[in-house]
Amino acid sequence: MILLRREIGDVLRDARQQQGRTLREVSGAARVSLGYLSEVERGQKEASSELLSSICEALEVPMSQVLREVSDRVAAVEEPSVPLGPHAAEAGVLDRGSLVSAA
């Protein structure tokens, strides 16, 4: 099953890392706890709409851009261009494999 929170977490983490910013910096700017932001980035916690908005603002990335990237990632998993096993898309293997882990 494709989980929105995982894809959102990946996109938010990528945006933060591309800016060379720490969890502490962004969580402070977004007024969320460091632990909460970390869990959101790892797809372990659903970000409420209000907090997603705050995080996007802290990252200075339009929410529409985050959602477009999420949509693209989900689409890639829905229709894998590389032949993989039947459970690959379900497990999110394509998306996960291409990402650099923050942990």
Place this chain on the structure above:
Amino acid sequence: MILLRREIGDVLRDARQQQGRTLREVSGAARVSLGYLSEVERGQKEASSELLSSICEALEVPMSQVLREVSDRVAAVEEPSVPLGPHAAEAGVLDRGSLVSAA
């Protein structure tokens, strides 16, 4: 503040109504309560990632498509002169903004 749950709710409701289906039909197919689905459609409740996935499946609409429509709606209401800070260019936001498709 742009709230993701409201935009998602609008897109899900539009998809259901375009199919001429009732809340009862879709909530049954998605195995969520009618009241819950109704609240999600009205943007009053955050849909968990698992339930969003179930609702998309029940509607037979790829989640990526729902998210793309949500992204388009959010982009339409975002202020065109969103003040992009010093991190925006680093994150590639400015470049990616020009990639928005005409679809």
